[in-house]
Amino acid sequence: MKKIIYIGPFKMPDKNAGAHRVLNNARAISKLGYQVIFVGMNEEADLDFAKTHYTWSGFDIYEINCKSTTEKIKKYSDVKYIDYIVKNNEDVAGIIAYDYYAPGLRMLKKYAKKKNLKLIADTDEWFEIKKIRSIESIIRILDSEMRMRFYQPRIDGIITISTFLKNYYENKLPTMQVPPLVDKSEEKWQEDARGEDGVLNLVYSGSPGGSKDRINVVVGAVAECEVSYKLRLNIIGVSKEQFLKVYPESKEALEASVNEIVFHGRVEHKVALTLLKSADFAMFLRDDNRVSRAGFPTKFVESISAGVPVITNRTSNISDFLTHGQNGFFVDINNANEEIKNILSQDIDTLKAIKANVNADMFDYNNFVEEFKKVFNF
Numbered sequence: 001m002k003k004i005i006y007i008g009p010f011k012m013p014d015k016n017a018g019a020h021r022v023l024n025n026a027r028a029i030s031k032l033g034y035q036v037i038f039v040g041m042n043e044e045a046d047l048d049f050a051k052t053h054y055t056w057s058g059f060d061i062y063e064i065n066c067k068s069t070t071e072k073i074k075k076y077s078d079v080k081y082i083d084y085i086v087k088n089n090e091d092v093a094g095i096i097a098y099d100y101y102a103p104g105l106r107m108l109k110k111y112a113k114k115k116n117l118k119l120i121a122d123t124d125e126w127f128e129i130k131k132i133r134s135i136e137s138i139i140r141i142l143d144s145e146m147r148m149r150f151y152q153p154r155i156d157g158i159i160t161i162s163t164f165l166k167n168y169y170e171n172k173l174p175t176m177q178v179p180p181l182v183d184k185s186e187e188k189w190q191e192d193a194r195g196e197d198g199v200l201n202l203v204y205s206g207s208p209g210g211s212k213d214r215i216n217v218v219v220g221a222v223a224e225c226e227v228s229y230k231l232r233l234n235i236i237g238v239s240k241e242q243f244l245k246v247y248p249e250s251k252e253a254l255e256a257s258v259n260e261i262v263f264h265g266r267v268e269h270k271v272a273l274t275l276l277k278s279a280d281f282a283m284f285l286r287d288d289n290r291v292s293r294a295g296f297p298t299k300f301v302e303s304i305s306a307g308v309p310v311i312t313n314r315t316s317n318i319s320d321f322l323t324h325g326q327n328g329f330f331v332d333i334n335n336a337n338e339e340i341k342n343i344l345s346q347d348i349d350t351l352k353a354i355k356a357n358v359n360a361d362m363f364d365y366n367n368f369v370e371e372f373k374k375v376f377n378f
Helices: 017-030 069-076 080-087 102-115 135-154 163-169 215-224 240-246 248-255 269-277 290-294 298-305 333-344 348-357 365-372
Strands: 003-007 035-041 054-056 059-064 092-098 118-123 157-160 175-177 199-205 230-236 260-265 281-283 310-312 328-330
Touching (some): 069 102, 080 092, 102 118, 199 215, 199 269, 199 348, 215 248, 215 260, 240 248
Parallel strands (some): 003 035, 003 092, 092 118, 157 175
């Protein structure tokens, strides 16, 4: 069986979004007959790379000890980690570099050519920094531009997450496109959670501060929405204090809210998933810019996979998966407040019935195995 090394700054097995991305991609790639070996990162990993090895869910996993952005760039530019695995495994045929750093991708390209290995990139973002805040942000944007524009078009293939990225690369090298994927056989998707009768539950899940989401617009609309039923918005990942620190102008709306708005702060993933599954709709809004067009919202995938319809605006290629009025609603980001109110003014039973239209298996990795053949044919 041919082996593929999947390397990048992801934290296995499930400690960041990158880990979920690469794990389910690897499950699909395994269906094509390849054995995937992961090389992720862990701030607490043993400095002896060989000692970091462990197995999880049938995969061999190694970890690189690094903390700062500078240290990540330095260590991921050293091919010794890849070389260790190649020397200790027969039939290594390729390398997948996930959201890799430009200097590291350059070194991997040289190494892959020397060892006659295929080099594939997996890219799910394209940074856009409007305001330079630190030396690290300058390094980050320069590295991103070099990777996206210069190094990635010159390798053997690329996995993209969005139509925007696919369109950019497909005339430059073998290109495929998959959104964030899930494994619906996992126990967390099997557990059920019921909502409350007579209550329409909405849920927002995100993080405070540098969030890409316009949570203030969601809160403002729900606070003002006058409906004939009980309406509740559960906000996960953000405390009320954190929210008001970023959006102090929303204090008056919160105090005058005619509906229930509950800030849960950071909770365990299991708790967050229970709140999500018991919701009638998930909500999030994002500005339409290069970051949102190049990426694909993981929270959309999680919501649909949990069987929950979504209220959002048109970003990335969400419209490939959401049909307005069927498994959710689209709103215009520039008129979101009024459009959200119009949606929620419908009869509660009509709104709750939409949940039955959601295809919760839509993003299961098994549905995308054929797409991987566009790149993995070696």
